[in-house]
Amino acid sequence: xxxxxxxxxxxxxxxxxxxxxxxxxxxxxxxxxxxxxxxxxxxxxxxxxxxxxxxxxxxxxxxx
Numbered sequence: 713x714x715x716x717x718x719x720x721x722x723x724x725x726x727x728x729x730x731x732x733x734x735x736x737x738x739x740x741x742x743x744x745x746x747x748x749x750x751x752x753x754x755x756x757x758x759x760x761x762x763x764x765x766x767x768x769x770x771x772x773x774x775x776x
Contacts, residue, residue: 719744 716722716734723730
């Protein structure tokens with residue numbers, strides 16, 4: 713159950729033959745995503761903005 717809680721799928725078997733899949737609930741997946749986004753927003757707000765950095769140039773540089 714812990715593995716499923718962390719987003720993994722588990723096969724339920726009888727004598728080695730898979731008969732069903734145990735998958736995470738869609739509700740829990742949406743909650744995890746929302747919590748992750750909220751955490752990222754809090755983290756980003758805690759850092760001061762960097763003045764003089766050309767974000768677009770950094771993105772373009774990473775594309776080469």
